Structure formats: C-alpha cells, structure tokens
Amino acid sequence: MENENRNEFKFGFTPGAENWNGRLAMIGFVAALIIELVSGQGVLHFWGLM
Template sequence: MNFIDSKFSIVRNQWIWGFSVGAESWNGRLAMLSFTIIFLCELIFSVSTLKILGLI
C-alpha cells in the first residue's frame, strides 16, 4: 500500500456530514448493524419486529 492508498482510506473512513467519499461506507456499516439488531430482536423474542413495535 503506498501513500496515496493510505491517504484515501483515511479520508474514506472519516465521519463527514453530507455527500462525501466515506458516506457509502458509513451507510453500509450502519445498515449491517441495524440488520443485526433487528435479527437478534426477532430471534430473542420469537416475534416479528413489526409486532414488537405495535404496527401489526
């Protein structure tokens, strides 16, 4: 990995509001975290998430 690649990865992982280079990375990370939390809630309570929230 050269200097340009390491500089790009640092910029890509920074938390910058709005449209930025790292926005797609953060969106993906937060989506994976949300999916995991929802999956664990459904697994623990044996009820769908919509039912837990009272939407069904």
Template sequence: MTEPQPIGPTVTPKLEEPKFGFNKYAERLNGRAAMIGFALTLLIEYLTGQGLLSWLGLN
C-alpha cells in the same frame, strides 16, 4: 558512521476531506449502519419470538 534513514513516507499524503452528498466515506458509514440495524433486527426477532413489526405493535 552514517545514521540509518527512516523507513516510510517522507511526505504526508494529502487526504481528501469528506464532502457533502455521495462520497466513499458517507457510503461506508451508511453501509455499516445498515449492517448493524439488520443484525439488531435479527437479534430482536430471535430473542422475542416475534417479527419486528409485531414487537413494535404495528402488526
């Protein structure tokens, strides 16, 4: 009897390391941070009943 062959890639793919400047990794991270910030802003406005600038005392 022969052994079953493993399923999947036999060669490790070469992954591109993150570089400085604009790249897909940096853009994805920036987008996620922006979504979290926007959601937190909406949560602050909902819970306090004030706008973000008023809550910070800037308005």
C-alpha cells in the same frame, strides 16, 4: 497536496458516506435478527406497528 481536504465534510455520495451507510445498515440488520430471535416475533410486531 491533494489530501489536505480529506477530513473536510462533504454532502452526497462520497466513499466515506457510503461506508458509514453500509456499516449502519449491517448493525440494523443484526439488531433486527436479534430482536426476532429473542422475542419470537418480527420487528414490526415487537414494536406494535402491525
């Protein structure tokens, strides 16, 4: 019964955490591309940081 604790929350570099990290990074990258295409300026300029 090794899989009994698979839903248990764990800290660190677990496969589940890395999957979510990759998914959120892909969403952020696509969002930055859409902002650049729609506004015609980079994300940092769009937010007024540069």
